[in-house]
Amino acid sequence: MNDDFIMLPKVDFAFKELMMNEKVRIGFLSAVLNINATDIKSAQMKNTNLTKTHQDEKQGILDVRLVMNDDTEINIEMQVVSMSTWTDRSVFYVSKMLSEQVGINRKYTNIKKCIGISIVDFNCIKQTNNYHTIYHIREDSDPTIIFSDKMEWHMVELPKLPKITDGTSIYNWTKFFKTEKREEFEMLAQGNEYLQEAYRQLDIISQDEHKRMEYDSRTKMLYHMNTVRDEGRQEGIQESISAVIAGMRAAGYSEEQIQEIIEAMPKQ
Numbered sequence: 001m002n003d004d005f006i007m008l009p010k011v012d013f014a015f016k017e018l019m020m021n022e023k024v025r026i027g028f029l030s031a032v033l034n035i036n037a038t039d040i041k042s043a044q045m046k047n048t049n050l051t052k053t054h055q056d057e058k059q060g061i062l063d064v065r066l067v068m069n070d071d072t073e074i075n076i077e078m079q080v081v082s083m084s085t086w087t088d089r090s091v092f093y094v095s096k097m098l099s100e101q102v103g104i105n106r107k108y109t110n111i112k113k114c115i116g117i118s119i120v121d122f123n124c125i126k127q128t129n130n131y132h133t134i135y136h137i138r139e140d141s142d143p144t145i146i147f148s149d150k151m152e153w154h155m156v157e158l159p160k161l162p163k164i165t166d167g168t169s170i171y172n173w174t175k176f177f178k179t180e181k182r183e184e185f186e187m188l189a190q191g192n193e194y195l196q197e198a199y200r201q202l203d204i205i206s207q208d209e210h211k212r213m214e215y216d217s218r219t220k221m222l223y224h225m226n227t228v229r230d231e232g233r234q235e236g237i238q239e240s241i242s243a244v245i246a247g248m249r250a251a252g253y254s255e256e257q258i259q260e261i262i263e264a265m266p267k268q
Helices: 012-019 022-033 086-102 169-178 182-189 193-206 209-231 237-250 255-263
Strands: 043-045 064-068 073-079 114-120 132-138 146-157
Touching: 012 022, 012 064, 012 073, 012 193, 012 209, 022 043, 022 064, 022 146, 022 169, 022 193, 073 086, 086 114, 086 146, 146 169, 169 182, 169 193, 182 193, 193 209
Parallel strands: 073 114, 114 146
Antiparallel strands: 043 064, 064 073, 132 146
């Protein structure tokens, strides 16, 4: 095994493994939500399967689902393959988390804030070059009037990260997710205990043989998916899609997840 090998944190498998560490979760949430890490008493993992109210409904399986000490629910998604329906998917997931809180008794007083955080390796929001954008439900003519604070979305777009730091914690975390070399991880970890923990955790899982096999399976699948995207309308696209499907099944993706990803790919 190559001791210098380090997983890429933007690969979904590595990202989920990192988020299993509560200190990493707290450090990242502190940065993206712009709150003090000491104010986050807990960030507990939840079941990532969203409930279905009827058999034919999309269930939805989240990457990382958390509940904070103030009962705020958070979904964190890492997506490296471009998906044209990503914003719609984000709205769906946050809406599902919120509707689950109402329960069968329809007690709207049960509703707590739901936040969707997306980290994507493609340009998703075309109207801005900002790498971190935040969205709420507001009044059209006066954006200071918030209709409800129960739903919030964050978009972190890796390709838009500027080369020069803006001095924020979210900049350093975004750069961490973009980084591919061990020495760059080490530099980012200096002086930040949460990024130090993220790098330490990344190093641990990178040296685990079983986790390395799962990671390799994910990266091969991503390669096939990117091949499909890049081929566009070339003749080999159907063969590539078949390879993607086989890779996703081997990696443990559900048939619903596979169908959702395939629907977002070029068809001809």
